[in-house]
Amino acid sequence: MKVLITGGAGYIGSHCNRYFAEKGVETVVLDDLSSGHREAVTDGCFVEGDFGDRGLLDKVLGAEKFDGIIHFAAFIDVAESVAEPAKYYENNVVKMKTLLDAAVAHGVKHFVFSSTAAVFGEPEYVPIDEAHPKKPINAYGATKLIGEQMLADYGRAYGLRSCSFRYFNAAGDSSDGCIGEAHNPEHHLIPLVLRASLANRAMKVFGTDYDTRDGSCIRDYVHVEDLAEAHYLGLKYIMENDGNHAFNLGSSEGFSVLEILHEAERVTGEPVPHDIADRRPGDPAVLIASNKKAKDVLGWEPKRSEVQTILRDAWNWEQNKKY
Numbered sequence: 500m501k502v503l504i505t506g507g508a509g510y511i512g513s514h515c516n517r518y519f520a521e522k523g524v525e526t527v528v529l530d531d532l533s534s535g536h537r538e539a540v541t542d543g544c545f546v547e548g549d550f551g552d553r554g555l556l557d558k559v560l561g562a563e564k565f566d567g568i569i570h571f572a573a574f575i576d577v578a579e580s581v582a583e584p585a586k587y588y589e590n591n592v593v594k595m596k597t598l599l600d601a602a603v604a605h606g607v608k609h610f611v612f613s614s615t616a617a618v619f620g621e622p623e624y625v626p627i628d629e630a631h632p633k634k635p636i637n638a639y640g641a642t643k644l645i646g647e648q649m650l651a652d653y654g655r656a657y658g659l660r661s662c663s664f665r666y667f668n669a670a671g672d673s674s675d676g677c678i679g680e681a682h683n684p685e686h687h688l689i690p691l692v693l694r695a696s697l698a699n700r701a702m703k704v705f706g707t708d709y710d711t712r713d714g715s716c717i718r719d720y721v722h723v724e725d726l727a728e729a730h731y732l733g734l735k736y737i738m739e740n741d742g743n744h745a746f747n748l749g750s751s752e753g754f755s756v757l758e759i760l761h762e763a764e765r766v767t768g769e770p771v772p773h774d775i776a777d778r779r780p781g782d783p784a785v786l787i788a789s790n791k792k793a794k795d796v797l798g799w800e801p802k803r804s805e806v807q808t809i810l811r812d813a814w815n816w817e818q819n820k821k822y
């Protein structure tokens with residue numbers, strides 16, 4: 500089996516590339532390194548370039564037969580998407596259409612897509628299942644919902660089978676410390692908490708006046724290696740089953756920001772210096788996934804998504820980062 504992985508030099512894509520290689524899948528990573536790292540591509544072939552470049556896609560997809568495309572490449576910063584929506588519609592929608600057209604033209608039949616919990620917007624109930632209304636409240640979430648809709652339409656019209664995964668909070672790093680999260684700038688809670696301990700410099704807790712058990716926001720953290728496995732199961736599923744499918748991926752357990760700080764202190768034995776700050780605009784109080792459909796349909800079972808395991812792997816990575 501052979502797949503093209505866009506964004507495979509990024510955080511989640513690099514773990515997926517490694518997992519697929521372990522499973523004996525041949526991979527070609529296509530990444531423009533706008534936020535990814537060449538060192539994160541530990542397996543397969545690497546092509547540096549833009550996934551929206553049709554000429555390049557024709558060259559890559561025309562050279563050999565690909566069984567599927569695993570599409571991670573995107574811009575991912577929610578706040579930036581509100582300030583600069585054009586940048587997000589261009590990369591996450593316009594270029595994705597180019598990629599889909601190239602897939603259809605070259606006879607690629609299977610497409611796995613990185614969607615997000617942000618397609619749901621403000622939750623009407625938790626845990627959030629796949630039937631939950633989709634009303635994104637920022638441009639980032641809107642672009643991902645359009646991506647899902649394009650897949651449904653391309654599926655009906657051109658027979659492209661697809662699987663969209665709505666990740667909740669991707670977290671953790673490779674269990675052997677070889678690759679990990681290295682966004683620049685970093686906005687995600689867990690790396691910032693651990694860096695606060697390492698540097699003895701206060702991080703900010705955005706809001707303690709939410710309607711939650713301790714006033715801070717609750718999120719569902721899912722290990723990046725569990726996400727990688729889901730992509731493999733998802734690809735296998737659409738190779739055996741027709742249609743366009745979507746799954747929520749989370750641990751189905753919620754932790755508040757203050758609970759994460761506390762758990763981090765238990766794992767590292769170090770205090771987390773922090774200040775209480777105002778709410779960050781656009782943060783829903785609680786996001787928790789129902790992962791029942793992924794379990795029932797794909798047989799997915801999160802193995803490393805206990806918060807202590809996530810924090811242990813992340814602590815190991817933050818202390819010994821390779822890039």
Ligand SMILES: NC(=O)c1ccc[n+]([C@@H]2O[C@H](COP(=O)([O-])OP(=O)(O)OC[C@H]3O[C@@H](n4cnc5c(N)ncnc54)[C@H](O)[C@@H]3O)[C@@H](O)[C@H]2O)c1
Pocket residue numbers: 505506507508509510511512529530531532533534535536548549550551570571572573574575590594613614615616665666667668669670682
């Ligand atoms: N990190 C999370 O918690 C999270 C949650 C939900 C969804 N997602 C989605 O998962 C995917 C991966 O996220 P991540 O955290 O690994 O992000 P990341 O920024 O680490 O990885 C994205 C990769 O895509 C590449 N890229 C971006 N635009 C490109 C282009 N035009 N051509 C070629 N390469 C391009 C970047 O260089 C980078 O390597 C994204 O689609 C994101 O929307 C992430």
Ligand SMILES: O=c1ccn([C@@H]2O[C@H](COP(=O)(O)OP(=O)(O)O[C@H]3O[C@H](CO)[C@@H](O)[C@H](O)[C@H]3O)[C@@H](O)[C@H]2O)c(=O)[nH]1
Pocket residue numbers: 575615616617666667668669686687688689691702703704705706716717718756779782786
């Ligand atoms: O310095 C910080 C950083 C974050 N937080 C809080 O920690 C929680 C988690 O924040 P973060 O790690 O930035 O993740 P989210 O904002 O929940 O967004 C992630 O999860 C979403 C789905 O749940 C995805 O759509 C996004 O792409 C992904 O970044 C939120 O309540 C933040 O307010 C802080 O208190 N201080």
